[in-house]
Amino acid sequence: MSEYKLKVSLETESRKIDGVPHCSLRFEYETRKSFLEISFHRTIRVPDDETSYVLPPDHGPFPIYSVRKFQDTLPASMVATGGCLLLMYQREAMWMYFKASQPFAVKVYAGGINAVLGEPRKQDMGTVLRQTTRLSQEKSIQDYVVAGPQSWLDGVATHDGSFDVVPLKNYHNLRLKIKVMDHGGGHTYYYALKPCVIHETH
Template sequence: MLDDLKITFHRTIRVPDNDETNDLPPSMGHFPLFSASDYAKKLPPNMAMKGGLFFPMYQHEAMWIEFESNKCYAIKIYVGNVNAISGEPATETAATSLRRRNLLKNNVNIQDYVVVPGQKWLDGIAVELGKVRQFVAMPVGSGYSVEAQATGEETTAGLQFEIIRLDPPLRKSEPDEGYTISIFISDEKTMDLSVNPSTTLGYVRGLVADAMGLPVNDLRLLYAGKHLDYNKTLHSLGITSGATLCSWERLFAGGCSEMALAVGGRIRQNINEHRKTTRQKTNTITFNVQILNSASFQSVTGRAPPPTPISAETYASYGFPFFTLSEEPTSVSGDFSSVQSIGQIDKTADPALNFPTVDAGTGLPLTDAEVEEVGFLNPKGAKRQFKFVWEMAQDINRAATTAI
């Protein structure tokens, strides 16, 4: 729980990995979450260093993510170091800007985040308009993960979240008096930033991470030799004009007990578009959610792992349903052309299964004729430094104009 945002990781069945597209699979219970700091001495060192949370998964097990809140949030989700919505790397490069520029020329949406409320669930990576490929756990180093296929490396694994709350616009008050602070990056480089007393340290961290080409959660800032709360303002931390902060990068390595996310079958699911808003960004909150294989889970936590999940074949044999949700059409998906599903890599296709379909809102069964897209969602809210989709477009257009 962050503020009033609740994120739940659901166990589920693997949908058939073939040429068909499936309705939404059910929840088979929640994954238990544990703090990495509580088990730092027993976790693999690479997982202990990354911190955050972890939960157990079996090889080939599937999961989906649920979002619940009353306030508005924008959320970036990274599978390893690959954005689950856009397919772009967490550390953006010149190639990222070029790809986005070409997409904008073709009037393609470059949104790389989800907006809550509005986006109730995320079952996988956004491979096509209105379709995702299911999140499925595979061992780090196996070559199946989205990260390994998209980048050729597997340095991060697990999931990373970047979250900002979107507040209603503030009434204008007396402006804060601006001043300059410095960020010590290396012996040869110092970065000066214009700030004001109400600027949060998290906002400064985002600017520095962008300038250094790092994911926000890989950067640490120290002042007077101390780690500080990124949620607090510079004024409350006593960081005044002429102050110098030090930056350092956290480095991680891989590990054999760690799981990464690959993808399986297709699921019908829209990524809700974020329409332009006047809501104000707050500071970015980032955290890791790591995945430990179930074979190592008991030795780390002293608890028995959850039972193995039910198969799709068994679920179908009992006549249990999949679910559908009426959604407005979407223009949001990513470029995952280099990513194959487990079945595609193994050159196998799961048999087609017939599941009855139930409306996720009413719980009533649907006939095939009733399963249609209906416009009813109009997500509120706005969305590293964390940029809204229109801000990314403005940056790209500005860079193109400057280059002429």
């Protein structure tokens, strides 16, 4: 188990710039050079149909804002949860990029659903039965990304094992909850991020 404390901060592209939106979350230890950076990249939203599309382009990281900075104008429930938020248009989609100095286990929950396994964060008997079935079929029940060896996450798993984008209708209630664990399992850190959808009028 690690003896060092894991801390989190918001980073800009240049640490010398003050007052600009942040572009990544940085998890690091206080007394050694081990870190994990997570950024949230803007891309286009493909149609929600059964068609397979080529990988959409990367349009750079979304600006990230601390909830504390806007605590006077945000809903009380969001302020109480803390974390950070980003703004996105309805026509946009998002994928996560990981940069790590060593392997970190990262669990991502989107709207209470594990993005890797497609199971709810609060397990019930149905969850246990599905995992038992997967094990009997020699399928993985890994519910985390190994950041470092894996550098991105661009969808959400479903019960049947497929991997899809988050449906647009679900974005209004979407909250990302990120759980970071070091390679020894010694420390965990939860962080909440709320994508706020900007409604467009035509």
